[in-house]
Amino acid sequence: MGSRNLVRLFFTTLLIGASSTLITSFFVKSESYKEFLQPFDLFEVFGLFLFFVALGFVFSLVSQMGFFAYLTINQFGLSTFRSFWIPIQILLIAFTLFDLVYFRYRSADGETSIIPYLLVAVALFVYGWIISGIKAKETxxxxxxxxxxxxxxxxxxxxxxxxxxxxxxxxWLMIISLLSCNTYQLLILHRITDKKNKSDNELT
Incomplete structure (x- = not known):
C-alpha cells in the first residue's frame, strides 16, 4: 500500500468514525441535546457536537489500530499455523460469540435477561457474515x-x-462507530492495494 493511499485511508476512516458517532448520538443521547435546545444554547450544542466528533475520532483510532494489528496477526498465523489457521479462527469466533452472551450475562449477576446479550451476539454474527460474504465475493x-x-x-x-x-x-456509540470503521477498512483494502500480490486467506 502506497503512502498516499495509507494517508487517505487514515483520514477517511477518521471521518467515518466521527460522522457515525455523531449521528448515533442523536438517538442514544437525545436527552443531552434536548437539554440545550429548550431554550436553545448555540455554544452548548456546538460543544456537544465537538465532543461526539472527538469521541468518534478516538473510536476510529481504536478501529485502525485493531485493523493493522490483525493484518500482522493474520500473516503470522498463516506462516506459523498454515492450514490450521482457518480452524483456529473459527474456534476463536465461536468462543467470542459465547463470551458475548454467557460471560456478560454472568457478570450482570442475573439482574437482566440473557435475551439482550443473545440478540447482540446474533446481530454481530449476522452482520459480520454479510460483510465477510461481500469481501469474499470481491476478492x-x-x-x-x-x-x-x-x-x-x-x-x-x-x-x-x-x-x-x-x-x-x-x-452503543462505540460499537456503531467500530462497525462502520471496520467495515470500511475491510472492504476498501483490496481496492487500494496491489491485487496482483494477493494470495488465498489474505484480506487484500
Missing part, C-alpha cells in the same frame, strides 16, 4: 473466514472499553 472465497474473524473477534476486543462503561449509551 477470493478463502478470505471469508479471516474477514469474519476480524468483524467479530477483533471488533469485540476493540469494544471492551465500551462494554465496561457504566451506561449503555457509550456502549
Amino acid at each position: 477470493n472465497r478463502k478470505a471469508f473466514v479471516p474477514a469474519l474473524f476480524f468483524m467479530i473477534v477483533v471488533t469485540s476486543i476493540e469494544w471492551v472499553p465500551g462494554l465496561r462503561s457504566a451506561g449503555s449509551d457509550y456502549t
Whole structure:
C-alpha cells in the first residue's frame, strides 16, 4: 500500500468514525441535546457536537489500530499455523460469540435477561457474515473466514472499553462507530492495494 493511499485511508476512516458517532448520538443521547435546545444554547450544542466528533475520532483510532494489528496477526498465523489457521479462527469466533452472551450475562449477576446479550451476539454474527460474504465475493472465497474473524473477534476486543462503561449509551456509540470503521477498512483494502500480490486467506 502506497503512502498516499495509507494517508487517505487514515483520514477517511477518521471521518467515518466521527460522522457515525455523531449521528448515533442523536438517538442514544437525545436527552443531552434536548437539554440545550429548550431554550436553545448555540455554544452548548456546538460543544456537544465537538465532543461526539472527538469521541468518534478516538473510536476510529481504536478501529485502525485493531485493523493493522490483525493484518500482522493474520500473516503470522498463516506462516506459523498454515492450514490450521482457518480452524483456529473459527474456534476463536465461536468462543467470542459465547463470551458475548454467557460471560456478560454472568457478570450482570442475573439482574437482566440473557435475551439482550443473545440478540447482540446474533446481530454481530449476522452482520459480520454479510460483510465477510461481500469481501469474499470481491476478492477470493478463502478470505471469508479471516474477514469474519476480524468483524467479530477483533471488533469485540476493540469494544471492551465500551462494554465496561457504566451506561449503555457509550456502549452503543462505540460499537456503531467500530462497525462502520471496520467495515470500511475491510472492504476498501483490496481496492487500494496491489491485487496482483494477493494470495488465498489474505484480506487484500
